Amino acid sequence: MVLVLLIVSLGVFALVALLPGDPAVAILGEGHPASTYDDLRTELGLNDPMLTRYADWLGGALTGDLGRSVVPPRSDVSDRVVSALPVSVEIAVLGLLIALLVAVPLAMWSAYHEDGVLDRMISAGTFAVLSVPGFLAGLLLIMVFVNALDWFPRSEWVRISDGDLLGNLHHAFLPALTVALVELAMFTRVLRSDLIVTLREDYILAARAKGMPPLRILFTDALRPSSFSLVTLLGLSLGRLIGSTVIVEYLFSLPGMGSLVVNAANQGDFPMVQGAVLVIAVIYVLINAGIDLSYGYLDPRTRKAHV
Amino acid sequence: MTAPLLEVDDLRTRFLTPRGPMVAVDGVSLTLAAGETLGIVGESGSGKSVLGRTIMGLITNGPTTTVTGAVRVDGADIHQLTPQGRRALWGTKIAMVFQDPMTSLNPTKRVGTHLSESLRFHRGLSRGAARTRAVELLKLVGIPEPERRAGQYPHELSGGMRQRVVIAMALACDPKLLIADEPTTALDVTVQKQILDLLQSLAERLQMATILISHDLGTVSGRTDRVAVMYAGRVVESGETRDVFAQPRHPYSGALIESIPRLDAASHSLLPAIVGQPPNMLNPPSGCRFAPRCAFAQDRCRTETPALVDDVACHFPLTQALEVHA
Secondary structure, three states: HHHHHHHHHHHHHHHHHHOOOOHHHHHHHHOHHHHHHHHHHHHHOOOOOOOHHHHHHHHHHOOOOEEEOOOOOOEHHHHHHHHHHHHHHHHHHHHHHHHHHHHHHHHHHHHOOOOOOHHHHHHHHHHHHHHHHHHHHHHHHHHHHHHHHOOOOOOOOOOHHOOOOOHHHHHHHHHHHHHHHHHHHHHHHHHHHHHHHHHHOOHHHHHOOOOHHHHHHHHHHHHHHOOOOHHHHHHHHHHHHHHHHHHHHHHHOOOOHHHHHHHHOOOOOHHHHHHHHHHHHHHHHHHHHHHHHHHHOOOHHOOOOOO | OOOOOEEEEEEEEEEEEEOEEEEEEEEEEEEOOOOOOOEOOOOOOOOOOHHOOOOHOOOEEEOEEEEEEEEEEOEEEHHHHHHHHHHEEEEEEEEEEEEOOOOOOOOOOOOOHHHHHHHHHHHOOHHHHHHHHHHHHHOOOOOOHHHHOOOHHHHHHHHHHHHHHHHHHHHHOOOOOEEEEEEOOOOHHHHHHHHHHHHHHHHHHOOEEEEEOOHHHHHOOOOEEEEEEEEEEEEEEEEHHHHHOOOOOOOHHHHHHHHOOOOOOOOOOOOOOOOOOOOOOOOOOOOOHHHHHOOOHHHHHHHHHOOOOOOOOOOOOOOOOOOOOO
């Protein structure tokens, strides 16, 4: 995993460093004397060999120092990431929680009443949701719940650290729901098809023959063996959502990681891009390592034989 | 005489398949007294497993299934009960042992949980009491180191051990009737005998009626009081196991018994086999369903369905005892 992270960091660094365009020009604008640009490049360390720059950057990153933004007010990259990350993580986690809470019962109902009326409706519904672009769903939610019903506020963000948890949740709910819609449609479809396969297993019949009620069988016998694809998907979604909910962040004016990266990239703020992308990548790798570990819980057969 | 434990009356199970209706069980009647053992024998596709599951009530009326006739357990008709009513009987009054122990245990559940969950559900035992009882059950079915085994997962046990767990699972809440559907088919020959002996001794010890479903006559002979031979969804002959084996009256039973491999047969002699294929149940032959494969069939057999008279459904029952088994 360390190796994976090292490769990721090198990739992130190289990607940004190899981008065309001169950061000095991007920062100062055109029309200055050549020496001014050169002074700035020296100050930013851009005249050093690339490996030296990478080593410096990586060394800093390991101690939590991701450098400073090159755009005024030249704020600390770590500080900006630390302030943006909780927003993205909260929206992603909350969105996935909503998606799971809705998807698991829907999938169970669908699988248990396979080809029933409601199953077909759920299938059609999830398919419809999947084919609606996320920004459209977000816009619709804003139109209905903010503009028409005025149930939720818009364009503000209350931090949990301000001590107002309810206010925070109030602001986070709509963006989380926007994120959740597509995910829950995917989760429902994946879990439904896995459940249908599991429900045909002999041990489900054996559990029925013991007189266990259907709901109990669904939760205690069928759910765990059926959740491999779901958990894999969950991990991928979480990693993806933390870094790339740009559209949702724009719609709801959230100060999250997505907007941070996009703004920085537009301004040619390469340390910011590198730092933020590195953090996102590390989180992604860690989440997926966690997912791999969870397989052992899901299916004891995949655990290593213990003597 | 008291009412029998199990009464099956003219039971028919009909499935709607994409290729048309199929009558898998076609008018079967049986009775079983408490503590009695009954063998149900027939080849693959004869409807014996469907019969077992219909008796159990696992197969019941539904969108593509029609069950007519009656299955009465202690007087209550399984197929007239609500789903909740059936569930209350499952495990406590009738229980089932399935064919393949490799697939009938949940791979994500510990062995002990398989046993304790029904004890807690049906008997309302506490977690600790259910666990103690689960270990006792494992000991009862002859599993060494039951405490350790209870904490293991099914994949850590051998096939024979797993089938013992499946049996223990069925016995957990003291059922009065156990339906064992091909309980040894998936096991090694050496383990088969152990499992059958175990079932037999448990049935005697716990005073439990047993239905042993098998395609293997050797499994049934000597272990059951009575036997019913099924062919194409119907019982073609039934009676005391000893009598049926000594003097089968239906040509099909006779042919089945003759096809048991024998140790005293001349070496390199051909195994006697029943010619032809089992009938297509979507379009069964008219008249006696065995007629196309029967060595004694006559014109009447091909047009007129023989009724089960005096425990045999044949127009021309065999009269001679089989020489080989006499």
